[in-house]
Amino acid sequence: MNTALELKEITKRFGATQVLRGVDLSIREGERHALIGPNGAGKSTLFDLIAGRTQPTSGRIALNGTDVTGMPAHRLGRKGLARSFQTTSVFTGLTVRDNVCCAVLGSGVTTWKDRWLRSSVIDEETHRVIAAIGLADHSDALATSLSYAELRALDLGLALATGASVLLLDEPTAGMNRAEAARALALIRETTQGKTLLIVEHDMEAVFALADRISVLVQGRVIATGTPAEIAANPAVRTAYLGEIP
Ligand SMILES: Nc1ncnc2c1ncn2[C@@H]1O[C@H](COP(=O)(O)OP(=O)(O)O)[C@@H](O)[C@H]1O
Ligand SMILES: [Mg+2]
Structure with missing residues (x-):
């Protein structure tokens, strides 16, 4: 299976604050991949890096096998990332x-x-x-x-x-009530068929229903990647998400 997006040893520092501490992430072509993690874990920072809004302090990013580290957003857009x-x-x-x-x-x-x-x-x-x-x-x-x-x-x-063939959605249901969120997620599921999706979403039930695989970011590190069943059974993840994993 081809890899749509590959992150290797990504770090990001803002002044003295180390936000990302060596993130490895591999998103397969055509998969729906959810990125979860507590508030402040670095999810939006990671999205900014992938989308070319900011640059990593160190590490490499590849899109469809091409190194795109440091490439600005408009050029990434032309390469199929939105x-x-x-x-x-x-x-x-x-x-x-x-x-x-x-x-x-x-x-x-x-x-x-x-x-x-x-x-x-x-x-x-x-x-x-x-x-x-x-x-x-x-x-x-x-x-x-x-x-x-x-x-x-x-x-x-x-x-x-x-x-775009690769879509990044950061909290697409933020600010919606449950009915609106459910409709939005159904819409996302329909419209992203056959595309590669990386999504940040807080509603655990929605994440587990939508994602083929899930990665868990805690304090700037990916502590687990796996299928929803594997993530739900992972003791370290359960500790980070006490009571929220269905
Ligand atoms: N531009 C910035 N300058 C300094 N610190 C930042 C900046 N952007 C984010 N941070 C810090 O990085 C950490 C992770 O933030 P963020 O990526 O928004 O987390 P998440 O999306 O997982 O909630 C937070 O502690 C935040 O304060
Ligand atoms: Mg965020």
Whole structure:
């Protein structure tokens, strides 16, 4: 099986604070991989590094077998990696359709020729993404008029519209009630089929239902990687997550 994302001996220090202490992580192509760990473990810091927002202090990152350590976010985007933000990245003054269309235009799905010829490929791809995220009835609505859950769905849509094969989702259900979170996770499961997904999520039940494999980050180190069953049975993990593992 091919490896989509490979992290080797990643460390990250902010001044005197050592946040990541040698992270090894291997995400297989097409798997749904959850990263869990207590608050402050370094999950978002790790996502920032993978997404090219910040640089590791040391260590290497490979995307589909190519070393991408230190590569900025926009170049990683062209190599098929997309990140959905914990704080939403939607243009609030635009409609749902225009938001998605912008992402489609910036993606590898369309070429300069499509744009030049105003090809229907752009409209079709925009429509396909809007339907996939369940916002077909809201295409003409301004993003400001959407509910919080709809806004997060749109945010996911923007990541999908880039045509990325590797998606990073940091707490996609943060701030949602249980029903909204369940719907969002079902949406994520549907729309990420066949893609590689790395997700940070606090709801343990959701993580165990969604993930093929789980890695556990504690104090800047991965203390375990395995299937949900293996993680649930791991004594060190159970200690870190007393009472939360189903
Ligand atoms: N830019 C920064 N400067 C200094 N410390 C930071 C910075 N970003 C994160 N940290 C620290 O790194 C630790 C891990 O944070 P974070 O990656 O957000 O954890 P998580 O997402 O697992 O909750 C925290 O102690 C946080 O205060
Ligand atoms: Mg975080």
